[in-house]
Amino acid sequence: MEWQLWIIETLRRALAYGTPLLLGTLGEIYTERSGILNLGVEGMMILGAFTGFVTTFVTGNPWIGFLMGALVGGAASLIHAFLSINLRVIQVVSGLALTLFGLGLTGVLGRGWEGQPLKVSLEMFSVPYLKEIPILGPIVFTEQNVLVYIGIGFALLLWIVLFKTSWGITIRSVGEDPATADALGINIPLVRYLCTFIGGVLAGIGGAYLSIIYRPSWTQGMTSGMGWIVIALTIFSLWHPLMAIVGSYIFGSLFYLSFRLQPWVAPELLTIMPYLFTILAPMFLNVHRTLRRRMGAPAALGIPYSREEE
Amino acid sequence: MRKVVLLILCLVFVFTGAIGLLAQDKLKAGFIYVGPIGDMGWTHAHDQARKICENTFPWLETVYQESVPEGKVEGVIDRMIRRERCDVVFTTSFGFWEGTIAAAKKYPDKVFAHCSGFMRTPNCATYMADFYQVYYLNGLMAGALTKSNKVGYVGAFPIPEVKRHIDAFTLGVLEVNPRAEVHVRWIEAWFDPAKAKEATNSLIDAGCDVFAFTEDSDTVVQVAAENRLPSFGHYSPMYNSAPDYIVSGQLVHWELFYLDFLAKVYAGYYTSKNLENVDYWGLLKEGAAELGPKFGMPINPKWKSRLGKTNDLVLERLKQMQNPQMIFDPFTGPIYDRNGKMVVGRGERADYGHLLSIEYAVKGVVGAWPGEPK
């Protein structure tokens, strides 16, 4: 029974900590699937966190906070989209610039907001009946916040769109072979703009989650590198929304366990566990043949498309 | 005869120094911070003190730079002295010692003070305000409040300063509740809310029901409150983060040091020649540390009834430690480390050197303890 309790406690925390990672990863999957590499996740997340916090603080309504966080995250991603799609700049630098800019701007504007706890937040709640299910009940349906379900819902929705609908085929073809897609009459800039925007919106929500629910306060730099973990998880999940769930929650579990296991294992060893896992797991996955075929990034990732030159 | 000459020389130095400074009329002090001033911990507290100084002394002007990397401190001092014409420079982190000492040698006529360091020169003093006594008082209350006999502690780095605090806290917990344990988790960061949050959660899952911590945010207080559990604030007034669940905490008054030091520099009592032995060590009796979740409130009244007679014990101990004679100190023997070795003998009181270099975990501490003596 002891081990059951451990699994329940670990996964419960994995859901809470992994949700912003999941949201960010889902967004980045869409962005990259359409062929845009956006390294600005950290910047978009922190912008979302800051606006989410300030809006909630002022209006007293967390939902407006999430909405504004999403919009500002999306708006930030449009800078990257404009630079990458219209000006065809080096996407790596543009993304890094967005990260720096987001961290910097929120740090400068957020000065006066630090050290003020948020009075309103989204309450944790349990789902009646469902919480009675053994194991799954206490993990997923007891004392969780609604964003956890929204995250999982997004993953399912985005998976269906990407793999079961013609929109998904459109997105994937733009990322794999834009020349052919173009010949088929697909509006490549539009698709890429939309996908980058989705990426920004989800990163913004992920950031707002941190400042509204996870830790209802604002501090500059509070995303503390989560955006970079998102970049790694995107690749780890092989650009697949359902794998993103697995990746984010395993990462979350290991993060939690790195504290839980401290009485038995050296803390320094434990802290590298999630990172080591992210490196090693793809190695083992690689043994599997069907997975190996999918290992590659979208073929046109990071390459600007232009009709005249191709 | 030689002594008289020396004395006269000293007086001349002091006076010329004083006249030199008075002639300027203004004194300019530079503050170098290790973190951002917006956090709720160490740097924020120093910056509050800087503002108080500036408002108190009309002759004082200050500049500061935040988030200075340890390796760049010497360059920042250069700029403070050359460009900003600072007369006094405060470096507020242990990690700045190398740069501070090098700069003190480079600018022998300027005054320096280095926080939490141990190296001094004729123009560089050291100062520190410490909380271990307040942690002990928090421990007394935590010991009274725990029902599971498990108290949780989220620690930043396993260094003597934090170890001293955890040990003092544990001494308090065990004094009231000999069956209790203090469970420790390290997050290897001074500021990292996500780590602090999951560390707190892991402690809750391990059965802890009262919390104290060393981390520069109010995360632990918030998480404990979410789970309707009591906690103790750290460094800044964190009462507003959880008015119903914060019991007490530690608060600092850096301004006591800064006001005293700057006034003495201005008066010419401290010069760039006589700081070799100037070391401030501020505890409860100096007023450098204060007990409470916010200034002027030693114990949250909402918790007084649950604390019962521990209330009086805490207030009595507080009074004893505030006494100029410091009638009581938590590190009074016999104290045993958790391997059973006696570290402070019966009736002895741990001295300054002992406190600064604590590596052991006292009896009652549970969890990893990097660098524990065998």
Next chain:
Amino acid sequence: MLRLKIEKRLTPTWKVVFSVTVLSIFLAFFVIGFIFLGYGINPVKAYIEILIETVGNFYGITQILWQSIPLLLCGVGLLLAFKASFWNIGAEGQLLMGSLGATWAALFSGLPDFLLIPMIFILGFAGGAIWGLVSTVLKAKFKVNEVITTLMMNYIAMNIILYLIHGPWKGEEMKGFAYTNSFPQPAWLPTLGMSYIHWPTLIMGLVAVAVIYLIISRTKLGYEVKVIGQSQKAAKYAGISYFQTIFWVMLISGGCAGLAGAGEVAGVHHMLRHPDQISLGYGYTGIIVAWLARGNPIVTILTSLLFGAIYVAGDVMQLSFGLPFQIVNVFTGMILFFLISSDHLMRYKISFRREE
């Protein structure tokens, strides 16, 4: 009626590149001016102060040079990796492992004094190179994406150093604080005059630029790197071994970052301390330094100096005007946005033509 006419330029002239770069910085200054105004600071006065304190006096110039040393080494190494389309995001970790190797050499190797500094650089290079090669092997043998491995290896390197300074390498001189002991005096890199510039590392940086320039332009390896960078498939048909080429690329790229780490610990810190204090994100800024050089190793000298200047300007903005330290990032982000967007414009010649 005036009409805008846009013509394509094949290669932008250096004059254009230079003036556009200056214009970008100017634009960034202009936008930042509003933040200054928001803080009640006169922007013009602020800019004059910044100019004087960065390039306007000798001290500022030495500071810029000093701060550009690690950026130059990281940047030029990364440039080589990027030329081969190997997305090394791990210069940060490679730098840290270099500093670890160097620290071992300085504190624990027991070598005679005159061998210490050479050994610091050799082991610094080795530390960075080994860290870089792990990702190479994982990529070539197990097909694990290098963005993941290099990025995650940064965190692992950080934690290894944390472990060492809290555990086996904790210095007994440090009163229990998590630092190694100070390096013995012979292991300190000499500095140039009164400045902080540890010139041996600066020379290493310039040598690295020269070597990488020669590799790219004159050697078979350089040719192979370019082919792989263009298309891995083409490289395969041309009989180029991907693993072998990337092996050498990452040996050099990681090694350069390692040298930067060795220079930082032996030239600035003289001890190993918290990883966040050793590398101030040099590995990440190095990515930008490399990209802005547009594939030309020699240009990394200029781009690293640009970032050195931005760092110094950031110090001035904080100290003299009391702005939050994050202002540096706003400033950097802004300059980058303008710089890369102008990149596009540079390839076009814009003129106005009167039309009936």
